[in-house]
Amino acid sequence: MTATPRYQQIAQMLRAAIANGTYKVGDLLPTEQELCATHEISRHTARDALRLLTEAGLVTRKRRAGTVVAAATPPTVFVQPLGGFQDLLQYARDARLKILAYGPAPADGFARELGLDPGGWRELRGQRGTGTATVGLTRVLVRTDCAPTQAEIEERPTIADAIEARYGIAAARIDQQISAMVLDGQVASLLGSEPGSAALLTRRFYHDGHGALFLASESAHPADRFVYSMSFNRERSE
Amino acid sequence: MTATPRYQQIAQMLRAAIANGTYKVGDLLPTEQELCATHEISRHTARDALRLLTEAGLVTRKRRAGTVVAAATPPTVFVQPLGGFQDLLQYARDARLKILAYGPAPADGFARELGLDPGGWRELRGQRGTGTATVGLTRVLVRTDCAPTQAEIEERPTIADAIEARYGIAAARIDQQISAMVLDGQVASLLGSEPGSAALLTRRFYHDGHGALFLASESAHPADRFVYSMSFNRERSE
DNA sequence: TGCCTCTATTTGTCCGGACATATTTTCATT
DNA sequence: AATGAAAATATGTCCGGACAAATAGAGGCA
Numbered sequence: 001m002t003a004t005p006r007y008q009q010i011a012q013m014l015r016a017a018i019a020n021g022t023y024k025v026g027d028l029l030p031t032e033q034e035l036c037a038t039h040e041i042s043r044h045t046a047r048d049a050l051r052l053l054t055e056a057g058l059v060t061r062k063r064r065a066g067t068v069v070a071a072a073t074p075p076t077v078f079v080q081p082l083g084g085f086q087d088l089l090q091y092a093r094d095a096r097l098k099i100l101a102y103g104p105a106p107a108d109g110f111a112r113e114l115g116l117d118p119g120g121w122r123e124l125r126g127q128r129g130t131g132t133a134t135v136g137l138t139r140v141l142v143r144t145d146c147a148p149t150q151a152e153i154e155e156r157p158t159i160a161d162a163i164e165a166r167y168g169i170a171a172a173r174i175d176q177q178i179s180a181m182v183l184d185g186q187v188a189s190l191l192g193s194e195p196g197s198a199a200l201l202t203r204r205f206y207h208d209g210h211g212a213l214f215l216a217s218e219s220a221h222p223a224d225r226f227v228y229s230m231s232f233n234r235e236r237s238e
Numbered sequence: 239m240t241a242t243p244r245y246q247q248i249a250q251m252l253r254a255a256i257a258n259g260t261y262k263v264g265d266l267l268p269t270e271q272e273l274c275a276t277h278e279i280s281r282h283t284a285r286d287a288l289r290l291l292t293e294a295g296l297v298t299r300k301r302r303a304g305t306v307v308a309a310a311t312p313p314t315v316f317v318q319p320l321g322g323f324q325d326l327l328q329y330a331r332d333a334r335l336k337i338l339a340y341g342p343a344p345a346d347g348f349a350r351e352l353g354l355d356p357g358g359w360r361e362l363r364g365q366r367g368t369g370t371a372t373v374g375l376t377r378v379l380v381r382t383d384c385a386p387t388q389a390e391i392e393e394r395p396t397i398a399d400a401i402e403a404r405y406g407i408a409a410a411r412i413d414q415q416i417s418a419m420v421l422d423g424q425v426a427s428l429l430g431s432e433p434g435s436a437a438l439l440t441r442r443f444y445h446d447g448h449g450a451l452f453l454a455s456e457s458a459h460p461a462d463r464f465v466y467s468m469s470f471n472r473e474r475s476e
Numbered sequence: 477t478g479c480c481t482c483t484a485t486t487t488g489t490c491c492g493g494a495c496a497t498a499t500t501t502t503c504a505t506t
Numbered sequence: 507a508a509t510g511a512a513a514a515t516a517t518g519t520c521c522g523g524a525c526a527a528a529t530a531g532a533g534g535c536a
Contacts, residue, residue, distance in 0.1 A: 005519060005520090007519080007520085031485085031486060041521090042520060043521095043522090043523095044520065044522085047487085047488090048519085048520090050487095061488095062486085062487075063486055063488070063529060064484085064485055064486045064531095065487085065528090065530070067486090067487085075319070077321060078319070078412065079318065080318040080320075081314035082314065082316040082470060084316075088316070088470065171472065172472050173470065173472070174316065174469070175467065175468070176467070177467045178438065178465065178466040178467075180418035180419070180436035180439075180459075181418070181436050182420060182434065196434065198419050198420045198436050198437075199418055199436075200418045223417050223418035226417070228417070229413065229414070229415045229416075230413070231411060231414070232318075232320060232412040232413075232414070233411050234409065234410050243488080245489080245490085271515095271516080279491090280490060280491045280492070281491095281492090281493095282489090283489080283491080285517085286489085299516090299518095300516085301498040301516060301518070302499040302501095302514090302516050304515090304517080
């Protein structure tokens, strides 16, 4: 009869009440004590129910303030999980970064294009590929206070990994923009492609825990050799 | 001194023990009773600690079998949350789909390119934009047993939304591939772009709960009008 | 009015216990 | 040896209680 546990039943009732507007966003849910009284359950059971709602992101709880509705529906429907920086780059596992140049950011270089002061950054130019096949041409800006050496970069799969290993600065947020471009003669020859062919252009911005940018990159990938794939899964919410 | 709660301390100790190989993947962690005895805590506290590890995906628990290590490191480091189908498409909120053609899939059309039997699918051609500005040219395949009418599609922001509303078929997994292309004369004129300019090409495959494909789309977006942006956040694991 | 302190309230942590349920192991039976 | 019943065991659910910590709100004070 009562196959589902009590605390899940309570949680489901509250979820429904939130969904149908009985409790609107910003409203206060009943306190734990009130739930205990109205449903004749122990405080522990009430807490378990509210814990489910908290984990789903539907409510937030604060001492003395109570439980307030944060969203009428579970905030995220789909998620794209990433195992690490390599999954973001989507190069083959054995693709290596060949560094062509690495030094203080020139005044008229990548930093200027992004509206950054070249003084505080180091610029790297390189190409990525496996063996002789080049799959991407890259420009990178690294903040000088967390710039690894060339050797440290080359022994890690990505620059972000090198920074995390060397300086302990971990990316908290990464913004990525993908657009398309037509290869001009110079870039095409570096990539071994036909001038006038298409390429994918990815820009990535790595932010630390304070939201400050510490790493930026721009890469061109010939369309005939590179497709950016991603997979989204619907979150289980029961 | 002991600012952090006991159960979080225990969880951290276990996390560390898993990370440094004291417990390897597949090993059994101490039972709740053993944790109670060794750390002189109540079973409730031990359970709270193990709950944290379970939520992080580090361990799985089964009655009688105990707690086994599922992964040495938290499985997902970054997540890209999506609120719905519109976030995937990344068109402006007021962008509308103008349907140019909608009917049974022709034998030599999009279905053939994807290796699908044209008999079971309906093909749609359209363009998306706001007012007069066209931002994308689209080909879509819809499985015939869940194909909405043209009116149903036009009154919803996306075709996936229309299918979910009309047939109750919700996408469980969406695969997306992004590549680049050069616009030829015919497509360029439809999009109002220069022939030979670059465009972003997105292919999306929507799968239902059984993993079966029910919706596929291919869209071309002029690079000068469209950039695909995404944001990844590091998962909080504490 | 503005600022401060104090209090009451609500959630967070932790303890103790009990029974339920699923699953493995053991052992008796065939 | 194969099968099936029973026991043992680890987690899941639920109850009761107690104190701690944070903080919104009331009330007092300048």
